[in-house]
Amino acid sequence: MAAPPEPGEPEERKSLKLLGFLDVENTPCARHSILYGSLGSVVAGFGHFLFTSEIRRSCDVGVGGFILVTLGCWFHCRYNYAKQRIQERIAREEIKKKILYEGTHLDPERKHNGSSSN
Amino acid sequence: MAHAAQVGLQDATSPIMEELITFHDHALMIIFLICFLVLYALFLTLTTKLTNTNISDAQEMETVWTILPAIILVLIALPSLRILYMTDEVNDPSLTIKSIGHQWYWTYEYTDYGGLIFNSYMLPPLFLEPGGLRLLDVDNRVVLPIEAPIRMMITSQDVLHSWAVPTLGLKTDAIPGRLNQTTFTATRPGVYYGQCSEICGANHSFMPIVLELIPLKIFEMGPVFTL
Numbered sequence: 378m379a380a381p382p383e384p385g386e387p388e389e390r391k392s393l394k395l396l397g398f399l400d401v402e403n404t405p406c407a408r409h410s411i412l413y414g415s416l417g418s419v420v421a422g423f424g425h426f427l428f429t430s431e432i433r434r435s436c437d438v439g440v441g442g443f444i445l446v447t448l449g450c451w452f453h454c455r456y457n458y459a460k461q462r463i464q465e466r467i468a469r470e471e472i473k474k475k476i477l478y479e480g481t482h483l484d485p486e487r488k489h490n491g492s493s494s495n
Numbered sequence: 496m497a498h499a500a501q502v503g504l505q506d507a508t509s510p511i512m513e514e515l516i517t518f519h520d521h522a523l524m525i526i527f528l529i530c531f532l533v534l535y536a537l538f539l540t541l542t543t544k545l546t547n548t549n550i551s552d553a554q555e556m557e558t559v560w561t562i563l564p565a566i567i568l569v570l571i572a573l574p575s576l577r578i579l580y581m582t583d584e585v586n587d588p589s590l591t592i593k594s595i596g597h598q599w600y601w602t603y604e605y606t607d608y609g610g611l612i613f614n615s616y617m618l619p620p621l622f623l624e625p626g627g628l629r630l631l632d633v634d635n636r637v638v639l640p641i642e643a644p645i646r647m648m649i650t651s652q653d654v655l656h657s658w659a660v661p662t663l664g665l666k667t668d669a670i671p672g673r674l675n676q677t678t679f680t681a682t683r684p685g686v687y688y689g690q691c692s693e694i695c696g697a698n699h700s701f702m703p704i705v706l707e708l709i710p711l712k713i714f715e716m717g718p719v720f721t722l
Contacts, residue, residue: 395527396527396530396531396534398523398526398527399523399524399527400503403503404520404523404524405520406520407520407524410524433539440531440532440535443531444528444531444532447524447528448524448528451524455517455520455521459517
């Protein structure tokens, strides 16, 4: 029951909480990891069943596949997300510096051009 | 501030809180997968036809279920320790504010520039302006600049209190006879709320904290000193 969004503000997606606590919609990379995990689980479990015709063992393989694929996608996605956040922060700082110091002796572009011409 | 029935963390207003939210997501995903595995194991236990109760010597399984949890704990502990040490960094604060807990209000001292001292009491519901927040709004807010490292020195004059602002990822105990320090840098302007987080008597729930974070340029013009 979130507060209604202000005009111009992006709407918060409805939260879907797996097992009652993992908010898949609003946690970055969660939806992506769970979906790929489910796909991995189906592929692994069904593939195992096709080869062995053992139902219980195939279910075990499916669950194991879900956990491994979800974890793998999760770490991969979070690593890229963290890299992206760092790049965004650097870009934001550089833009701010540029706006503040453009035309002055502290202008980063002037320093860079000065050092490259030397 | 939190909305009604909110159980999740509030949006971050400081880099430390962003890191805490990231860590929380990481830990929650691990917890979800463990819960999923346990539920599956429970399902298997309830639906198995195997009834032998004299099983022994499962060395491989015992090895796996000893080493795997240790690995999981390391995966959780490493980012946790990283953030723990990050919160202890003191990066040359521009401003120092003292916050003193009393029963049942806060006193704030801006002693860096002049000697501004004021009390911050909760506004009783009868005195709220239309649209005001019940049990959260105060008569005098703490006005601070954004994008500047700020040091808070927190203590108490009587009993234990705790100065907490969830959106900044701050909670520091106010202990009589002791001065605790916390630093933060706010990244966006706005009004942010917190509440006393250590039981301190009858009106423990009625001594909120309200920070009004404004751009540095406006803060330097001196609105906080016009009381």
